[in-house]
Amino acid sequence: MQQKLSSRERMLEAFCHREADYVPCCFMIFAALKNRCKDKYEFVEKQLEMGLDAVVELPMSPSDVEFDHSDLRGLPVRYHPEVKIRAWKEERTGEQNPVLFKEYHTPGGTLRTVVNQTDDWPHVDHIPFLDDYLIPRSQKLLIANRKDLAALRYLLIPPTADDIRAFREDAQTAKKFAVKHGLLITGGRGVGIEAAGWLYGLQNVIIAAIDEPDFVEEFAELLYHWNRQRMELFLDAGIDLFIRRGWYEGTDFWSPRLYRQFIFPYLKKEIEMAHQADAKFGYIMTSGSMPLLDMFVEAGLDVLIGIDPIQGKSTDLVMMKQKLKGNIGLWGGVNGFITVERGSKAEVREAVHNAITTLAPGGGFILSPVDNVRDTSQETWENVIAMVEAWKEMREYTVR
Secondary structure, three states, rough: OOOOOOHHHHHHHHHHOOOOOOOOOOOOHHHHOOOOOOOOHHHHHHHHHHOOOEEEEOOOOOOOOHHHHHHOOOOOOOOOOOOEEEEEEEOOOOOOEEEEEEEEEOOEEEEEEEOOOOOOOOOOOOOOOOOOOOHHHHEEEEOOOOOHHHHHHHOOOOOOOHHHHHHHHHHHHHHHHHHHHHEEEEEEEEEEHHHHHHOHHHHHHHHHHHHHHHHHHHHHHHHHHHHHHHHHHHEEEEEEEEEOOOOOOOOOOOOHHHHHOOOOHHHHHHHHHHHHOEEEEEOOOOOOOHHHHHHHHHHOOOEEOOOOOOOOOOOOOOHHHHHHEEEEEEEEEEEEEEHHHHHOHHHHHHHHHHHHHHHOOOEEEEEEEEEEOOOOOOOHHHHHHHHHHHHHHHHHHHOO
């Protein structure tokens, strides 16, 4: 039997494609538990009580503007001091829902967004800057054309001195906590052209990539430099893993050709930047990743996060393991919504068995539901426990 590793060591072994003492289990997102906890520290402690390989995700303390970019966790998103914001709400005749308006008045011009306040709109009368809910509910997204990028630059500024100071203080406390418990430290989330989906629209940016490639290239360059400035702070803090989101960067949206042209060059630069700081790089893509696997290897990616055998379009666990074994770690393996939240205990246990027997041999695998467990019902919680128990039984098997 191998010597028992710390959770951090176990996770790092997976990133390096080596077999550890057993397969780690780390939930990539776990809202059902997180929402029960008073803060991120309690969230980590509750996961440890379950036996999970929890991570310490910087920053651990919430920011005062997190509500404005809830789908881009991490550092606060600030605007240039000369930016003025005007927001209002209108009840329009013939409109099914109230309409929310928001204007950003910048030295580079004025940007306006208009959103239908549907019954399931979660932000009351507020329009966040970056958020998934914007894409299907907007009558007008913030960016209309290339000229608007001049104004957008005033909304994508580097972290302020106060934010940097607060982040570093937070990181010191979090790192002590991580060392005490032997846990991996992560940071992010980075973002690239995916952010254009919130600002300009997913369909719009892909059509523009064909019709107006210079516009999309300028957009991608702007987002890259903004993300790089934020990424530098995480790397300077000494994190183990930087995580970039790419939910909307897979081939469900982008063709491989367009991916190589507009996304790959910046991803590769960010991976090189992480490696120069002795950090690993993780990329979240839960669907549409299969045609991009060779590019991920070429870019030097360390771990692909969000391997979904059910809702991941064309995801083939066997083929993915064959192509990436020894090159890129795989994180996921079990569907969160259909299997864990809606399936039976037997289906959950079978999914865990299939994931481990397919993806674990030779090392390089971290078990997780993909991409989240949100439901707080007793039935779902019992399925979570069934998943953890099945993993513990399988890890004993893998040790032998």
